[in-house]
Amino acid sequence: xxxxxxxxxxxxxxxxxxxxxxxxxxxxxxxxxxxxxxxxxxxxxxxxxxxxxxxxxxxxxxxxxxxxxxxxxxxxxxxxxxxxxxxxxxxxxxxxxxxxxxxxxxxxxxxxxxxxxxxxxxxxxxxxxxxxxxxxxxxxxxxxxxxxxxxxxxxxxxxxxxxxxxxxxxxxxxxxxxxxxxxxxxxxxxxxxxxxxxxxxxxxxxxxxxxxxxxxxxxxxxxxxxxxxxxxxxxxxxxxxxxxxxxxxxxxxxxxxxxxxxxxxxxxxxxxxxxxxxxxxxxxxxxxxxxxxxxxxxxxxxxxxxxxxxxxxxxxxxxxxxxxxxxxxxxxxxxxxxxxxxxxxxxxxxxxxxxxxxxxxxxxxxxxxxxxxxxxxxxxxxxxxxxxxxxxxxxxxxxxxxxxxxxxxxxxxxxxxxxxxxxxxxxxxxxxx
Numbered sequence: 001x002x003x004x005x006x007x008x009x010x011x012x013x014x015x016x017x018x019x020x021x022x023x024x025x026x027x028x029x030x031x032x033x034x035x036x037x038x039x040x041x042x043x044x045x046x047x048x049x050x051x052x053x054x055x056x057x058x059x060x061x062x063x064x065x066x067x068x069x070x071x072x073x074x075x076x077x078x079x080x081x082x083x084x085x086x087x088x089x090x091x092x093x094x095x096x097x098x099x100x101x102x103x104x105x106x107x108x109x110x111x112x113x114x115x116x117x118x119x120x121x122x123x124x125x126x127x128x129x130x131x132x133x134x135x136x137x138x139x140x141x142x143x144x145x146x147x148x149x150x151x152x153x154x155x156x157x158x159x160x161x162x163x164x165x166x167x168x169x170x171x172x173x174x175x176x177x178x179x180x181x182x183x184x185x186x187x188x189x190x191x192x193x194x195x196x197x198x199x200x201x202x203x204x205x206x207x208x209x210x211x212x213x214x215x216x217x218x219x220x221x222x223x224x225x226x227x228x229x230x231x232x233x234x235x236x237x238x239x240x241x242x243x244x245x246x247x248x249x250x251x252x253x254x255x256x257x258x259x260x261x262x263x264x265x266x267x268x269x270x271x272x273x274x275x276x277x278x279x280x281x282x283x284x285x286x287x288x289x290x291x292x293x294x295x296x297x298x299x300x301x302x303x304x305x306x307x308x309x310x311x312x313x314x315x316x317x318x319x320x321x322x323x324x325x326x327x328x329x330x331x332x333x334x335x336x337x338x339x340x341x342x343x344x345x346x347x348x349x350x351x352x353x354x355x356x357x358x359x360x361x362x363x364x365x366x367x368x369x370x371x372x373x374x375x376x377x378x379x380x381x382x383x384x385x386x387x388x389x390x391x392x393x394x395x396x397x398x399x400x401x402x403x404x405x406x407x408x409x410x411x412x413x414x415x416x417x418x419x420x421x422x423x424x425x426x427x428x429x430x431x432x433x
Contacts, residue, residue, distance in 0.1 A: 002222045006044060008262040010037040018044055022057035027367050036060055040255070041291045043264040045096070045120040045224040049159035054118050056095045058266065059293040063365055064321040064356035065095035067122070067295070067329045068349050074103030076339055079112050085345045090119055092349040092393070094330070096162075098122040102189070106131050107151075111158050120161040122226065125151035130193045141197050145206035149213055156221035164268065165214055166194045166228040167207040167254055168247040173231065174198055180243055184234035187271075191230025211254060215261040224264040226295060227251045232271030235303055239273040240281060252288040259290075266295045266327065269320075273299040278316055282323040295327040296320050300335075309335040310344075310351040317352055321359030328352045350393050357392065380419055 009016055015034060022044055023030040036042025042059030058065050068089035070082045086097050096119050101109045106128040114121050128151040133143035152163065169191060177186070177195070186192045198205055207214060218225050231247045233239040251267050258265035267289045273281055278299060285294050298313035299320055305312050313331035321328060332340035332348035340348065360368035371390065378386040388397040 001220050002048065005219055005222055005262040005264070006046070007037055007040070007259070007264055010034050011262075018046060018055050021055055022062075026057055026062050028061060032061060033057060036062075037264075039291075040259045040265065041293070043162075043224050043266060043293055045122070045161035045264070047156065047159050047161045047221050047223060049157070049221065050114055050117070050121060050161055051159075052115060052118055053120055053161060056120055058095075058295075058327050060291060060324075060326070062326070063367065064325070064359050064363075065327045066093065066349060066352040066356050067096040067098055067327060068092075068094040068345060069098045069100050069329065070345070071098075071100035072103045072106075072109055073101075073339055076103065079104075079109055081342075082109065083113060083116070085340070085342055086113060086117060088342050088346050089330075089349050090117070092346045093353050094119065094349045096120045096122060096327075098124070098164075098329075100124060100127065100189075102127050102131055107154055107158065110155055110160065114159040120224075121159070122162040122164065123155050123160050124164040124190045124228070125155050126166060126190045126193050127151075128155065140193055141200040143193075143197065145210070148206055149210075149217075152214060152217050156217050156223055160221075160223065162224040162226050162266065163218075164190060164226045164228040165207050166190045166230045167205065167211055167214065168227060168250045169194055169198070169205055169230045170208050170250060171198070171204050173243065173246050173250070176243060176246055177231070180241070182233075182235075182238045182241070182243065184238055184272075186231065187234025188228065188230045188232055190228055191232075194230060208250075208254075211257060212261075215258065215263050218258075218263045219261060224266060225258055226266040226268055227254055227258075229268040229270065232269065232297065234272055236272045236274045236301070239270060240277050244270065245284070248285060248288055252290070255289045255292045266293045269294055269296040269325070270299045271297060272303060273301065273316060273320075275301050275316070275319065278319045279323040282320055282325050286324055293326040294320075294324065295329065296325045297329045298331050300331065306336045307333055309333065310348045313348075314351040314355040317355035318358045321356055322362035325359075328356055353392055380423075382417070382419060 019033045023033045036059050042057055044055050044057050046055050070085045099110055129143045129147040130140040134140050231243045299316035300312045301316040302312050309331050310333050317328045330348040330352040332344040334340040334344050375390045388394045
């Protein structure tokens, strides 16, 4: 379908309109975007069949982006419910949506959502293959390699922009897993499906063994390959162990293959990581994977806060992004407890956006600093409408504004507002409190 990919066209000197759009929205030079696409340090996920998509640039030198996961589970959700969650996530500022459905008609869900999704849309094709095998043959391990590649092709034809492909686990890493003791073993669902299949069939990972087939589909539909971290740590005690690093080494090699094929790619990362190891994880990934955009789940900095893991994730995400991670996958308060409801989806997006923005300040992103300066000036002026307009979540303002005692005062301090007092004093006016 696509004769030459975005990466190939850019390498030939063509400046696609999508590059100009991203440069304009990011407020960076067009040449910076073009160079990033050529070298693979920036990606712009965009399947031509996803016509409602407003492009997002992800990678080096750009604003940190946030992804929100949605998806049906068996008997626990519906297309209508997940559509509502998608809309709420986008309204809250999510830069991308991923469908992680493991119940119902997975492909049908994707086909329903994509036409109305205004941001890049991602999936995990092995979920569709596993669900189909369980329904038709009684077990997820009864899926075939052809089922896996069929899911990739069908989802690409549905308009998916980026896909998690668990190609980094191999026979070698499986042997290492059998010898290694982890508290949480494997917490990646797609990774567990793939490893269980490999153990049952005593065969190599089809996505690794036949990675060129993945690349062929990705080229045809301009899919950005998101190289999945099947062995990401699911407990802080398991972080940065041999299993995680071994997979990362393999993913680095797959990054090179993607780039040679003209296919854009991301690399996915941990997981659960204690504070003092986060920066080292990011530096290691960037070094081993040629500065490919890094997509992290959190990372969560402790295991003991179920119900508040949007906070543990935001702490880790801020550190990770300030160290160079480019794309944060949100975590909701329901993580480790159940599927999130609509309000929890919004809370997860907002928490991750706070982390991303805090990191952008640390990275020196000019647009981020401009936003904070404008908010500070509005606070100084006690300009409440402007503060609400600038707020990351304007919806929180109304109940607080209703409690203000008088115009030109702070809702917390009333007549004793510090900014009002000092403005009057320094302006030569009588302090009225």
